[in-house]
Amino acid sequence: DSGxxxxxxxxxxxxGQRVTLRCSPRSGDLSVYWYxxxxxQGLQFLIQYYNGEERAKGNILERFSAQxxxxxxxxxxxxxxxxxxxxxxxxxxxxxxxxxxGEGSWLTVV
Amino acid sequence: xxxxxxxxxxxxxxxxxxxTVKCTYSVSGNPYLFWYVQYPxxxxxxxxxxxxxxxxxxxxxxxxxxxxxxxxxxxxxKxxxxxxxxxxxxxxxxxxxxxxxxxxxxxxxxxxxxx
Numbered sequence: 408d409s410g411x412x413x414x415x416x417x418x419x420x421x422x423g424q425r426v427t428l429r430c431s432p433r434s435g436d437l438s439v440y441w442y443x444x445x446x447x448q449g450l451q452f453l454i455q456y457y458n459g460e461e462r463a464k465g466n467i468l469e470r471f472s473a474q475x476x477x478x479x480x481x482x483x484x485x486x487x488x489x490x491x492x493x494x495x496x497x498x499x500x501x502x503x504x505x506x507x508x509g510e511g512s513w514l515t516v517v
Numbered sequence: 518x519x520x521x522x523x524x525x526x527x528x529x530x531x532x533x534x535x536x537t538v539k540c541t542y543s544v545s546g547n548p549y550l551f552w553y554v555q556y557p558x559x560x561x562x563x564x565x566x567x568x569x570x571x572x573x574x575x576x577x578x579x580x581x582x583x584x585x586x587x588x589x590x591x592x593x594x595k596x597x598x599x600x601x602x603x604x605x606x607x608x609x610x611x612x613x614x615x616x617x618x619x620x621x622x623x624x625x626x627x628x629x630x631x632x
Binding site (some may be wrong): 409411438440442449450452455457462463497499501504505506507508509510511 | 549551553559560561562563566568607609611614615616617618619620621622623624625
């Protein structure tokens with residue numbers, strides 16, 4: 408168990424809808440990272456937060472947004488969903504020099 | 518540009534044989550290097566890391582990795598492969614970002630250990 412908690416584990420929704428994925432980092436970790444893993448694709452970095460502030464953006468679509476709250480949990484909001492957004496979304500956290508991943512949220516858009 | 522390369526999409530090895538999964542990197546300075554493993558329908562699990570010191574680092578499940586600065590490589594190794602080692606392996610490098618760090622991952626190598 409990495410200590411990073413993600414909810415929900417599975418989610419099925421229709422095209423055009425909006426979903427929110429939640430991440431609780433390991434206790435004391437200030438950095439939160441979001442990644443997307445699609446079938447046959449590697450790990451795509453989406454966005455990073457550090458102590459509530461956005462620090463880096465990767466290949467995140469404009470339809471997606473995220474935030475990190477004062478209690479350090481983070482949410483990834485995905486809107487106007489398309490079939491191609493179906494993927495495994497990972498949250499990870501770090502404090503020291505190692506990044507630890509949650510089990511992911513499986514999103515299926517139908 | 519900073520990058521991590523895993524040149525093999527898939528590596529097949531017979532059970533009991535030694536295995537190597539390759540990783541090379543292109544970053545400035547002295548990077549921190551990592552290996553992660555992903556089993557089906559699971560998150561990435563940390564295996565091992567190199568920060569400084571001995572070029573051979575040992576990690577979980579009998580895995581080890583060799584850091585080679587001149588070749589900018591960090592290959593993952595195991596002396597005797599198990600069928601249960603079959604999984605997707607990711608190499609990663611940590612690089613500085615203003616006030617924090619970012620992690621760059623390779624594209625992953627699927628390891629198949631054949632009984």
